[in-house]
Amino acid sequence: MVVPDIVHGLVPPMLISFSFITPLLSLIIKSKRFFMVYASLLGLLTSVLSLVIAIDVFREGVVLYPFGGWPPPIGIAYIIDKLNAAIALLAAFIFTLSIISSSVYLRRYQKASTLAYFYTILLAIFTGAMGSLYTGDTFNLFVMMEVMCIGLYTAVAFHRSRAEAVEAAIKYSFVSIIALVLYFFAAVLFYSGFQTLNMADLALKARGNTSGLVSGGFFGNYIADLVFALALTVWVFTLESALVPNHFWLPDAISEAPTPVSAVFPVAESVAVYVIIRYMFTVFGPDSVVAEGRARDTILVILLVLGAIASIVGGIMMAIQRDAKRLLGYSSISHIGFIYMAIGLAFSNSVMHRALTASILHMINYTISSSLLFISLISIESAVGGRNIDDLTGLGRSLPLLGFSITIGVLNLIGIPPLSGFYSKFLIYQAALEASQPIVAVITIVATALTLMGYIKLLYIVFGKPSIGGEKPEKQLAVSIPATVLALLCILLGLSITIGFMNILEEIAASAYSHEQYTEVFYNYMEQLFPR
Amino acid sequence: MEVESFLFNIVILSMFVNMAIALYGIFTRPSLIKKIISLTIFSDTVNTLAIVVGFRHAIPNPIPPVVVEIPPSSQYLRLFVSRAVDPLPQALVLTAIVIGLAVVLFLMFTTLQIYRIYGTTDVRKVSKLRG
Numbered sequence: 154m155v156v157p158d159i160v161h162g163l164v165p166p167m168l169i170s171f172s173f174i175t176p177l178l179s180l181i182i183k184s185k186r187f188f189m190v191y192a193s194l195l196g197l198l199t200s201v202l203s204l205v206i207a208i209d210v211f212r213e214g215v216v217l218y219p220f221g222g223w224p225p226p227i228g229i230a231y232i233i234d235k236l237n238a239a240i241a242l243l244a245a246f247i248f249t250l251s252i253i254s255s256s257v258y259l260r261r262y263q264k265a266s267t268l269a270y271f272y273t274i275l276l277a278i279f280t281g282a283m284g285s286l287y288t289g290d291t292f293n294l295f296v297m298m299e300v301m302c303i304g305l306y307t308a309v310a311f312h313r314s315r316a317e318a319v320e321a322a323i324k325y326s327f328v329s330i331i332a333l334v335l336y337f338f339a340a341v342l343f344y345s346g347f348q349t350l351n352m353a354d355l356a357l358k359a360r361g362n363t364s365g366l367v368s369g370g371f372f373g374n375y376i377a378d379l380v381f382a383l384a385l386t387v388w389v390f391t392l393e394s395a396l397v398p399n400h401f402w403l404p405d406a407i408s409e410a411p412t413p414v415s416a417v418f419p420v421a422e423s424v425a426v427y428v429i430i431r432y433m434f435t436v437f438g439p440d441s442v443v444a445e446g447r448a449r450d451t452i453l454v455i456l457l458v459l460g461a462i463a464s465i466v467g468g469i470m471m472a473i474q475r476d477a478k479r480l481l482g483y484s485s486i487s488h489i490g491f492i493y494m495a496i497g498l499a500f501s502n503s504v505m506h507r508a509l510t511a512s513i514l515h516m517i518n519y520t521i522s523s524s525l526l527f528i529s530l531i532s533i534e535s536a537v538g539g540r541n542i543d544d545l546t547g548l549g550r551s552l553p554l555l556g557f558s559i560t561i562g563v564l565n566l567i568g569i570p571p572l573s574g575f576y577s578k579f580l581i582y583q584a585a586l587e588a589s590q591p592i593v594a595v596i597t598i599v600a601t602a603l604t605l606m607g608y609i610k611l612l613y614i615v616f617g618k619p620s621i622g623g624e625k626p627e628k629q630l631a632v633s634i635p636a637t638v639l640a641l642l643c644i645l646l647g648l649s650i651t652i653g654f655m656n657i658l659e660e661i662a663a664s665a666y667s668h669e670q671y672t673e674v675f676y677n678y679m680e681q682l683f684p685r
Numbered sequence: 686m687e688v689e690s691f692l693f694n695i696v697i698l699s700m701f702v703n704m705a706i707a708l709y710g711i712f713t714r715p716s717l718i719k720k721i722i723s724l725t726i727f728s729d730t731v732n733t734l735a736i737v738v739g740f741r742h743a744i745p746n747p748i749p750p751v752v753v754e755i756p757p758s759s760q761y762l763r764l765f766v767s768r769a770v771d772p773l774p775q776a777l778v779l780t781a782i783v784i785g786l787a788v789v790l791f792l793m794f795t796t797l798q799i800y801r802i803y804g805t806t807d808v809r810k811v812s813k814l815r816g
Contacts, residue, residue: 310795313798320811334727337777338731344774350773
C-alpha cells in the first residue's frame with residue numbers, strides 16, 4: 154500500500170491559504186517590511202518544496218497524490234511527472250525572484266495594506282500556476298486556471314485610476330473569461346464522452362484500454378465529443394498563451410500590469426503551453442483515437458502555421474514600439490510563436506522527440522530571459538518614472554550588475570551561440586529540416602532577424618549614451634541580485650547543454666509524449682483501492 | 686416516449702442557440718453592461734448544459750442524487766442507484782457558479798472604474814491604448 158507523501162500535494166493549498174490570510178494580517182500589522190519578508194519566505198519555501206518534488210520525480214518516477222484520500226478516478230489527484238515537475242520548479246523560482254524584486258517596485262506606496270493586497274494577488278497567481286502545473290484532473294485544471302487568471306486580471310487593473318490599465322484589464326478579462334467558460338464546456342464534454350475527468354484515465358481510454366477501469370466504458374458518440382472538446386481546449390489555451398490571432402490582449406496587459414507581475418506573465422503563458430503539450434501529447438498522443446481521423450494532425454499543423462505567423466508578426470511589431478514593456482510583450486508573442494512552431498513540427502512521429510525537446514528548451518529560455526528583462530526594468534523605470542525606451546537610453550551604464558544581466562537576457566532571446574537561446578532555436582531549425590519543412594526552417598531565421606531590430610533598442614539601455622543631466626538610477630540590490638541570478642542561470646544552461654543538461658531535457662520531452670509511466674501510476678493506485 | 690425525446694432534443698438545441706445568441710451579444714453590443722449580461726447568459730447556459738449531461742432517463746422518473754434514508758437499506762440503495770441522476774456535473778456546476786460570481790464581480794468593478802474615468806461604458810470610446 155503506497156502512502157502518499159504530503160509534500161506532493163502541499164504547495165497550492167498552502168499558498169492559497171497564506172494568500173487569503175494576507176489582507177487580514179494587514180488589519181493588525183502595519184509594517185511594510187513584514188509583508189515583503191512574509192511573501193519572500195513563502196516564495197522560498199515553495200521553491201524548496203518544488204525542488205524536493207522535482208528530485209523525488211527524477212529519482213523515483215511519476216508521483217501521484219490523491220486529495221482528501223479520494224482515490225484517483227473519483228477524487229482529484231495530482232499526477233506529477235518530469236515535465237510538470239521541471240516547469241513547476243522553474244515557475245516557483247521565477248515567482249520567488251519576482252516577489253523579492255517587487256519590494257523595490259512597491260517602495261512608492263506608503264500604506265502597508267497596499268502591499269498586502271499586492272501580495273495577495275501575486276500569491277494567488279502563484280497558486281494558480283503551481284496548481285495548474287501539478288494537477289492531473291481536467292476540471293481542477295479549469296479551477297486553477299481561473300485562480301491564476303483572476304489574479305492576473307486584478308493585477309492588470311492594479312493601478313485602477315490609470316485609464317490605460319483599466320482598459321487593458323477589461324480587454325484581457327473579457328476574452329479570457331469567455332475562453333475559460335468554453336474550457337469548462339470542454340471539460341463537461343470530456344466527461345460526457347469518457348465518463349471521467351482524470352487525465353491519466355482519459356489517456357488510457359483514448360488508447361482504447363478500458364479493461365479494469367473503475368470509470369467504466371464510453372458513453373454515446375464519444376469521438377464527436379472528443380474532437381469538439383479537444384478543439385475547444387486547444388483554442389482556449391492558445392488564447393491564454395497569446396498565440397496569433399488571439400494575441401491582442403497580451404501587449405496591453407503586460408505593459409499596464411505592475412512590472413513584477415509582468416515578470417510572471419511569461420510563466421503564465423508557459424503554463425498554458427504546458428497544458429497544450431499535456432493534452433496533445435500525453436493524453437491524446439499519436440497512438441490515441443484522435444490520431445486516426447487526422448484530427449490531431451490538423452490541429453498540430455494549424456499550431457505550426459499560427460506559430461510561424463506569430464513569430465513574424467511579433468518581430469515586426471517589436472520594431473515599431475516605443476514603450477519598453479510593450480516591446481517585451483511583442484517579443485513574448487514572437488517567442489510563443491517559436492514554441493508553437495516546435496510543437497506543431499511534432500506532427501510527424503519521427504521528429505516528435507526532437508521537436509518537443511526544442512519546444513521545452515525554448516519555453517525555459519524564453520521564460521527565464523523575459524522575466525529577467527522585466528525584473529531589470531523595475532529598477533530602471535523607477536529611476537526615470539516612465540517606460541519610453543528613448544528615455545531609458547544609457548541608464549544601464551552606471552549599474553554594472555543590471556547592465557550585465559540585461560545584456561545576457563537580450564542576447565539569450567536573440568540566440569547568440571554560447572547561451573542556451575541559440576541551442577533552442579538551432580533545435581527548432583534542425584527539427585524543421587528533419588520534418589522536411591524547409592519553409593519553417595527559413596521562417597525561424599527570418600523571424601530571428603526581424604526581432605533583432607527590436608532587441609537592439611533594448612541593448613541601447615546598456616550601451617547607449619546617457620542623456621546629459623538625466624537622473625542616475627540608484628543601486629537596488631533587491632532587483633539586481635535576482636536579475637543577476639537569472640542571467641547566470643542563462644549562461645549556466647547554455648554551458649551545461651553539452652555536458653548533461655541535454656539528457657535531462659530529452660528525458661523531460663520523453664515523459665511528455667510517452668504516456669506509459671503517467672498512466673501506470675494511476676492504474677496501480679486505482680487497482681490497489683478497487684481490487685477487481 | 687417519442688414526445689419526451691423530441692422535447693429533450695429541443696431543450697439541447699435551444700441551449701446551443703442560446704449560447705450563439707449570447708456570444709453574438711458579447712461581440713457586437715458596444716455597451717459593457719450589456720456585454721456582461723450576455724456573458725452571464727452564456728456561462729449560465731453552459732452550466733445548464735452541464736446539468737443536462739448528468740441527466741438520466743429512468744422510469745417513472747429520475748430522482749435527485751441525495752440519500753434520504755439513513756442508514757440506507759439495501760433495497761433503497763438498489764432503487765437509488767437505478768434512478769438517481771449523476772451528481773458529478775452538479776458539483777462541477779456549483780464550483781463554476783462560484784467562480785463565475787468572482788469573475789462577474791471583477792467585471793462590474795472594472796466597468797464602474799471605466800465609467801468613472803471615461804464617463805461612458807461604450808467600448809468604442811474606451812480606446813487610449815493603440816498598437
